[in-house]
Amino acid sequence: MALRRQKGVTALLVGPAAAFFLLLLVLPLVVVVIYSFGERGPAGGYTPAFTFDNYLNIASRGQAFLNTLMMAPLGTLLCALVAYPMAYYLAVKAPARWRVMLLVLIIVPFWASQLLRIYAWLLILGNRGIPSLLELVGLEDVRLVNTRFAVLLGMVYGYLPLMIFPIYVSLEKLDKRLLEASADLGAGAWRTFRQVTLPLSLPGVATGSLLVFILLMGEFIIPALLGGGKVFFIGNALVDLFLQSRNWPFGAAVAVSIVAIMLATIAVYMRFLLGRNQLRQEALI
Amino acid sequence: MAEDAARKPIVVFRGVSKFFGEVAAASDISLEVAAGEFLSFLGPSGCGKTTALRMIAGFEQPSEGDVFLDGVRVNDIPAYRRPVNMVFQSYALFPHLNVWRNVAYGLLQRSPRPSRADIDRSVARVLDLVQLNGFETRRTWEMSGGQQQRVALARALINEPKVLLLDEPLAALDRKLRREMQIELQNLQRRVGITFILVTHDQEEALSMSDRVCIMRQGRIVQIGKPTDLYDRPASRYVADFVGKSNFFPGTVGEVAADSAQVTVASGVSLPVNRFGENMQLAKGDSVVLAVRPEQILLTRSAESLPQDSVVRVESRVLNRIFLGEHTEYLLSSEGLGEFAALAPRQSELVESPFETGEIVTAGFRAEAAQALAAD
Ligand SMILES: Nc1ncnc2c1ncn2[C@@H]1O[C@H](COP(=O)(O)OP(=O)(O)OP(=O)(O)O)[C@@H](O)[C@H]1O
Ligand SMILES: [Mg+2]
Numbered sequence: 228m229a230l231r232r233q234k235g236v237t238a239l240l241v242g243p244a245a246a247f248f249l250l251l252l253v254l255p256l257v258v259v260v261i262y263s264f265g266e267r268g269p270a271g272g273y274t275p276a277f278t279f280d281n282y283l284n285i286a287s288r289g290q291a292f293l294n295t296l297m298m299a300p301l302g303t304l305l306c307a308l309v310a311y312p313m314a315y316y317l318a319v320k321a322p323a324r325w326r327v328m329l330l331v332l333i334i335v336p337f338w339a340s341q342l343l344r345i346y347a348w349l350l351i352l353g354n355r356g357i358p359s360l361l362e363l364v365g366l367e368d369v370r371l372v373n374t375r376f377a378v379l380l381g382m383v384y385g386y387l388p389l390m391i392f393p394i395y396v397s398l399e400k401l402d403k404r405l406l407e408a409s410a411d412l413g414a415g416a417w418r419t420f421r422q423v424t425l426p427l428s429l430p431g432v433a434t435g436s437l438l439v440f441i442l443l444m445g446e447f448i449i450p451a452l453l454g455g456g457k458v459f460f461i462g463n464a465l466v467d468l469f470l471q472s473r474n475w476p477f478g479a480a481v482a483v484s485i486v487a488i489m490l491a492t493i494a495v496y497m498r499f500l501l502g503r504n505q506l507r508q509e510a511l512i
Numbered sequence: 513m514a515e516d517a518a519r520k521p522i523v524v525f526r527g528v529s530k531f532f533g534e535v536a537a538a539s540d541i542s543l544e545v546a547a548g549e550f551l552s553f554l555g556p557s558g559c560g561k562t563t564a565l566r567m568i569a570g571f572e573q574p575s576e577g578d579v580f581l582d583g584v585r586v587n588d589i590p591a592y593r594r595p596v597n598m599v600f601q602s603y604a605l606f607p608h609l610n611v612w613r614n615v616a617y618g619l620l621q622r623s624p625r626p627s628r629a630d631i632d633r634s635v636a637r638v639l640d641l642v643q644l645n646g647f648e649t650r651r652t653w654e655m656s657g658g659q660q661q662r663v664a665l666a667r668a669l670i671n672e673p674k675v676l677l678l679d680e681p682l683a684a685l686d687r688k689l690r691r692e693m694q695i696e697l698q699n700l701q702r703r704v705g706i707t708f709i710l711v712t713h714d715q716e717e718a719l720s721m722s723d724r725v726c727i728m729r730q731g732r733i734v735q736i737g738k739p740t741d742l743y744d745r746p747a748s749r750y751v752a753d754f755v756g757k758s759n760f761f762p763g764t765v766g767e768v769a770a771d772s773a774q775v776t777v778a779s780g781v782s783l784p785v786n787r788f789g790e791n792m793q794l795a796k797g798d799s800v801v802l803a804v805r806p807e808q809i810l811l812t813r814s815a816e817s818l819p820q821d822s823v824v825r826v827e828s829r830v831l832n833r834i835f836l837g838e839h840t841e842y843l844l845s846s847e848g849l850g851e852f853a854a855l856a857p858r859q860s861e862l863v864e865s866p867f868e869t870g871e872i873v874t875a876g877f878r879a880e881a882a883q884a885l886a887a888d
Contacts, residue, residue, distance in 0.1 A: 404604040407571055410591040411598045412671065413621035422617075426608045 271473025281480035373455030397431025779848020
């Protein structure tokens with residue numbers, strides 16, 4: 228009796244999520260996979276077929292893959308490096324009464340649309356922005372916009388809060404007595420940071436990195452605007468294939484490939500993180 | 513150990529105060545702890561015990577006064593360079609490290625770092641001491657409260673500190689385990705010979721384990737002494753009430769002699785009192801309270817059977833009987849003394865059956881059982 232009721236409750240709780248998952252995630256993915264084996268119709272779009280041509284063709288978009296697979300991890304890493312000190316300051320050093328306000332200040336820019344914020348950077352980095360200031364001190368012909376640097380900057384800027392918040396949370400909930408215990412046992416501030424604070428905040432770094440990495444893999448606005456067509460991501464390839472050249476099957480194949488690569492990367496990453504934790508616990512030193 | 517005057521003090525507080533804004537967590541504390549001593553800070557919540565301990569560890573700096581460790585003024589020496597170690601109330605074990613790493617932590621911070629073989633040997637030795645061999649690769653959160661407590665002890669002891677600080681290390685344990693750990697701690701302290709400073713608000717714990725107990729109240733030390741002295745010669749009503757239980761009977765001082773004074777209690781009986789609170793100058797006519805421990809009061813149905821030297825005998829009505837296992841506590845009321853408590857050991861049931869609520873009995877105690885204290 229009780230068991231049946233419990234099952235009912237479970238179904239009620241899980242049901243909506245499961246339906247959502249099935250309808251909005253699995254179904255589109257299945258459609259995309261089916262499309263990826265089809266052929267382009269005469270006027271674009273999709274005609275049913277079964278061919279591997281689309282996958283064999285992927286090498287023609289190799290540069291986009293290469294760009295994405297290099298810039299996304301690099302952007303994630305830079306983002307983590309910039310976010311950690313900020314999160315550390317917020318969680319540990321900032322006076323408690325300022326903390327909430329500082330956190331809000333971090334989010335405020337994100338109330339404006341991403342497009343606007345990236346456009347703003349276009350102005351800052353463009354010829355009449357920073358380069359014109361550099362000219363005043365005698366540095367001529369500095370090109371910032373339409374470079375990899377600009378794209379990286381945009382990526383770090385665009386996803387910083389997503390990295391800051393998980394790290395902030397993990398640092399915030401860190402038991403301060405552990406730091407005292409470490410000092411009590413003879414470790415100075417830096418050693419305590421390395422041996423206690425950092426390892427215990429790694430879960431936050433991992434969460435943030437995963438979030439940022441996944442989103443960067445699908446990014447297309449930042450490279451399009453700040454990369455000026457020179458730095459082409461898979462996201463841009465997809466926009467092109469689906470909206471401009473209307474080669475849906477090829478676009479689908481590219482999409483399936485990138486999802487597969489992403490899943491594999493995340494799997495390896497998780498395995499690495501978990502394994503590392505296990506190692507720490509089990510190894511003696 | 514405390515009476516060994518040849519031992520030099522290892523911890524000295526000289527006029528130490530600590531303010532948190534308006535709150536004085538410690539005011540003008542002066543104290544000397546002898547090397548090898550087992551000292552307890554005892555007091556109610558918020559009286560400043562932890563603060564005192566944290567000033568020795570180096571987590572708080574005194575606002576006024578000086579702290580000396582082994583003859584060196586340590587006010588400006590950070591925690592990580594002080595030769596003391598602390599066992600935290602909630603243990604504060606590192607959750608990301610296994611037992612071995614937790615215990616070895618202190619040695620791994622030394623420079624030059626001891627050899628792996630030396631560290632292994634030391635870890636094995638302290639784990640042996642706390643009976644945790646074989647637990648090296650356990651995660652700390654997979655261990656019971658008592659085991660975690662012992663890891664915390666081992667982690668501190670491995671550094672061979674000059675002073676081991678323990679902040680309510682047993683508070684989280686159940687009564688039986690706590691009792692066992694108290695005995696273990698005491699034995700351990702004798703074996704390693706390290707000075708232990710324990711913070712507790714459990715008076716039984718403080719009395720049973722320590723060489724000396726330091727009673728605190730609102731940031732001040734109110735009395736410091738051997739457990740038996742504190743119990744038998746409390747300096748003030750506060751201490752008499754805090755350490756063990758006590759009845760307080762109001763009285764008036766009569767004739768004062770060199771080392772005793774006649775005190776008349778409200779029942780009209782006058783008794784010669786020869787124990788007094790600290791710094792008491794008695795004069796005829798002063799108001800005092802007489803502190804009498806419940807276990808010093810004998811109850812009986814037949815007044816004749818009271819010992820001849822029981823100077824105080826009062827008819828009392830039993831208000832309540834509380835069974836405490838090894839004792840029975842009675843709450844009584846009498847015309848002369850008001851309400852008071854008496855403790856009867858179970859052996860007394862051999863002579864007289866337990867008293868019933870509402871029964872009229874005679875309560876008696878000797879003059880030596882009473883101590884005169886300031887009336888506040
Ligand atoms: N960091 C702090 N900031 C402000 N006030 C504090 C701080 N630490 C302690 N206090 C105050 O100082 C007083 C003494 O605190 P302390 O922690 O030493 O008490 P305690 O005797 O250890 O009490 P307990 O038995 O409850 O642990 C308390 O009134 C407390 O509120
Ligand atoms: Mg405390």
